[in-house]
Amino acid sequence: VVSWTSLVSLYCKLGKLAEAQQLFAKIPSRDVISWTAMIAGYVHQGCTEEAYALFCKMQQEGVKPDKVTLLSVLGACTNPKALQRGKEIHALITKAGFESDVRLGNALISMYAKCGSIPCARQVFDKMPEKDIISWTAVMNLYCKCGSVLEAHQIFARMPKRDVVAWNAMISGYARLKRGEKALELFHQMERENAVPDSVTFTSALNACASIASLEKGKEIHSQVVKAGFGTYSFVQNALVDMYTKCGKLATARELFDRIVDRDVVTWNAMILGYAQNKQGKEALVLYERMVTEGVKPDRVTFIAVLLACRNEGLMEDRRRYFTSMRQDHGIKPT
């Protein structure tokens, strides 16, 4: 059983779910660990239906889930439609007497957050006998995501300890709501408290600059980014391109864009949108054509950017053409 399970896990990690499933089916005497490995594999690949089905089958066959199994299967509840499922798993956790487990508690908070049930998440948090930094950050982020940044900040202020992830969550929470000044204020407070910013911090800080079109702050953070050695991180690069376009500095953005070696769809979108939003629709369309030529697959955001560019230029004919092409050549539907 041991070696079989190891193999299943290995295949799952390689993303070879079909092979893993075949092996799993052949295991002579599957134990709870084998089941968990397979369930976790499905969850990891985003196959939540399969994961949950397997979890049910496991119980039908009389195998009792342990903490690890429950933790893994909670990851299969990622949207409001899965709330009922999540609640059932919650009940199982309670029934098994695992209620006070910190990691299960954290996973429950995160599950309820993803399923959109803030009161349930909060209740789990409040009832946790022991909370760690992850519990605090999870519940804080939940308030950020639903727009209650005030509530989030209160939680942040009450946190017994803060690590870089907690700071990042709070900074990005403000940045997301276009509260750039507040986000940057926190960024500087973070520096004063000698917390070390990472690439996520810088991405959020750049986002904050973009949200208030602050070129001055943006440039300052740009230089910090380079000094800290994050200048080649793709998330950071994309955020830089976006920041410069939002500040109206298209030439600077374009210089950066041209120097980026591994441009992904987000890089292209940011630059195309930059042109489109700055009344340079023609340039946007030229860039779009190049994107397609280079074999980068456009997505929904590209679609929006291209249509915006056409509209701004009054190119109604082209607009129709792109509209059709997007649907037929790229399989993108307007939303």
Place this chain on the structure above:
RNA sequence: UAGGAUGUGUUCAGGC
């Protein structure tokens, strides 16, 4: 000693 996980980040038009 075989299996596990939980918190943060980049691009988003218009309409309603």
